[in-house]
Amino acid sequence: MQLAGILHRPESEDTAILADHQVLIRLQTAIDDVAQVELAYADMYLWQEGAPMHHVAMQKGLATQANQYWTLPVELPTNRAIYAFKLTDQAGQTIGYGDEGFFDDTAANWAVAGRYFHLPYLHVSDAELPPAWVKHTVWYQIFPERFANGDQTNDPADVQPWGQGPVKRDSFYGGDLRGIIDHLNDIAALGVNGLYLCPIFTSPSNHKYDTIDHFEIDPHFGTKKDFQELVDQAHARGMKVMLDAVFNHFGDQSPQWQDVIKNGQQSRFADWFHIHDWPVGRDAKTGELNYETFATGAAMPKVNTQNPAVQQYLIDVTKYWIEQYNIDAWRFDVADEVDHGFWRKLCGALRAVKPDVYLLGEAWHSSQALVSNGQFDAVMNYPLTQPILALFKHELTLKDYVGKTNLQLMQYRQPNQQVMFNAIDTHDTARLLTVLNNNVDQVKAALTLLMLLPGTPCLYYGTEVGLAGGPDPDNRRCMPWQPADQNLDMRAFVTKLVTWRQSQADFLADSQLSWQITADVLRLTRKTAGQTVSGTFNLGQAAVTVSDSQIVLANGLKDSVLAENGFVLTVD
Template identity: 80%
Template sequence: MQLAGILHRPESEDTAILADHQVLMRLKTARQDIEQVELYYADMYLWQEGAPMQHATMHAGLATQGNQYWTLNVDIPTNRLIYAFKLTDLAGETLGYGDEGFFDDTAANWAVTGRYFHLPYLHVSDAELPPAWVKDTVWYQIFPERFANGDTTNDPANVQPWGQGPVKRDSFYGGDLKGIINHLDDLADLGINGLYLCPIFTSPSDHKYDTIDHFEIDPHFGTKKDFQALVDGAHARGMRVMLDAVFNHFGDHSPQWEDVVKNGQNSRFADWFHIHDFPVGRNADGQLNYETFATGAAMPKVNTQNPAVQQYLIDVTKYWIEQFNIDAWRFDVADEVDHGFWRNLCGALRAVKPDVYLLGEAWHSSQALVNNGQFDAVMNYPLTQPILVLFNGELTLDDYVGKTNLQLMQYRQPNQQAMFNALDTHDTARMLTIFHDDTTKVRAALTLLMLLPGSPCIYYGTEVGLAGGPDPDNRRCMEWDETNQDLDLRQFVQTLIAWRKAHSDFLATSAISWQVQGASLTLTRQTDDHRVRARFNLGDAPIAALTAGKTMVASGLKTGELSVGGFELGIE
């Protein structure tokens, strides 16, 4: 028995509270080492008074490249629980595992309370379950400056004709809030029920991640009246609205930073930033004497441990919820901000709107940011980026499955349902360009995305074949001329979104399994009475198609087989 591969952490993602009286238990072991895992559990007080210890066999769930995960839903009538695991390896040897580590499988050892892990009392509030509506949501990310120009009277002075390229970092095309309002029906027709807007607050840049005033709409985007019309129009169409907040740093034209530049250490905002000495600027070696986002001098990093800064930023986020009834916040560079501040802010926002969705930006596994008083979810790049590598033939099928399963085990199940899953965003090259203009790969990747746990997102224009390399080329103007749109792709995305929304409850909770056969990858989502399968041909020869069920979407499907690059989604 490989003891080094065995791990369980109480009150973590290994003990996910699903509802009152219900916990999902999880144990990790070495792969191909353990034959069976049994969970022994009881209410400690009742057990000590003579009630029997219960036990149940755990299910072999997902496997990563090196580990096997075992899971079990446990009902806890009294909300108190002690528990330990009995492991049987492939040779039939048994061992106990609990709070004190490993112990011999003897009756005397199982009778010692100290051997067991403890869940002293299950409080539903401890679960911090994400808003239920998130798992039903398909998001659409909009970079406002490039989506649509609905009001030419608020265009910047140096505005360029719509779509004229190449796109530069300082290009302006006049996209605004009225442009988004004008196309809400198009988005509703596509099936979108969540709008994620990149920053809309006052800023000198086209991207607006260098905020000047968090309480004002950038005048080139419109007015607060326009924004209220956008929120109301989205809500009338069943869409939620998520704004983007940049609290890791401010723009260097913000009044707080300008006061520091002017007054130095005498500025009342001097301790709002991470400043090493005054006056702020560069030293003799050319190095900045203050901290920034990355290495950008124009984006000084904010000191979020400062109580005055915390209150200001909490007031900002509350204002847009209370005044305009937005539904969600996405927080930029969340992994570089103080955890204590996030707990204070998230608690304040949930007090104002209990079902607000709070999302942090992170590009890596980020258990420290999720739950525990902080975010409902993070941007789930570690889950989604391997999809692109897989369909470009740069990752083996076995490695893809192992990496994906690892990410699916990083968070509690309820939070995994709320993860923000995007294949391309304003920070990445566009999917079509990554796939060298192969729209079949785009369709296959989107199909796989829609089958995974989480809340999927479409980047504006992906549905009509908008291309673009790395930033800033990934921020091209939306193509509204239907003669230049891939309408077949749009129809496919529309069908896929409708299917995803109709099966959101099933996809949030059904079991996941994978089958790799040569160059064939099959993903199965299954409950006791329902099964969905998707098969992808990633080889250089035809493979067998699915043999049962109704085909929902497909490409390259012929009689009984899938052509090279083909895929099929079927429901049974």
């Protein structure tokens, strides 16, 4: 038995609280090494008074490139437990594993309470279960400056004709809140029920990630009255609204930073930023900045979120838009570069105002330290979604894709995994159509795979009509509104896919997941006791025959033959 491959960490993603009295226990072993795992558990106090120890076989779950995971949902009548694992390898040898490590499988060892992991008391409040509504949400991300120009009276002075390019970093096209309001019916018709808006607060740029005033709508986007109308109209259509907050840094035109520039060390905002020398600016000899920034951008000075005054200001900002305008969610930019202590204070304050608020952090890597434990419900799940692109570009074998995907699915507690933000392209990436070399069949298949994975999926505006675009700023092209400029077949497909996904939200949140690989065909199956849904994807160059089932959606399928880049979504 490969002992080095065995791992369980109590009070981590390996012990996910699902509800009162319910916990999901998980164990990692080396792949193809262990034949069976049995969980032994009991209330320690009752056990010591003579109550029996429970023994239940764990379920063999997902496997990564190196490890096998075993899971078991457990009902705890008293909300307390001690537990340990009995492992049996392929040769039939057994060993115990608990809080003190490994021990021989003898009755004397199993009788010692210290051998067991401890769950002293299961507090549902400690679980901070994400809001239930997120599991039923398909998001639609909008870059407001490029979505629609609904009010030409607030256009920037240097506005360009809509859609004429090429798009530059300093281009303005006049998109605004009124344009979004005007097209809410078009968005709703897709079946999506969540709007994620990139920043809308006062800023000199088109992207608004260099905020001047967090309490004001950028005048080129409209007014607070417009924003309230947008929220109300979205809610009337059953859509939630998520705003984007940039708290890692401010724009250099913010009044706080301008005060620092003017008054130097005497500024009351001098300790709001990370300044290493005075006067603030660039070193005359080296040209290096003497203050910290987002990346290397001099126009985005980094904020000191350990300063209590800064903390209160940012908490006030987020509470304001919830209390005054009834928004439903916040996405926090560059969340991984902000200290955890501040996030706990802010998230706690927002949940006190609106218990079912969805709090999402931006991170491009595995970020267990940001999720739960008083912080975010989820992060932007790029490590899960980006391998989809590599799969369809044939940069990953099917086996490696499955292993990498399963690894990401094991990074977080199950309730959080159900609400991870799954976007395959965003304002920060090249567009899906362009990454896949304008192969519409691959785009359809990739979107279908995305919708089958655990988490809350997101469409980037324009994907539904075949909008292309390379890396920033080309990925922020204007939304084409003329039918002649849209791929209407793609829109019809996306509508069917999203509508189906919405109808299966509960099933997709709770069902078991498994993979099957046959040559160049990948099959993802989601299953409960009463239903099985499968997505079959042909990633090879030759057509393949697939079995007949109740077809929900397909592309490239004719007479049970699946073409290259084709897929079929079935229900059994």
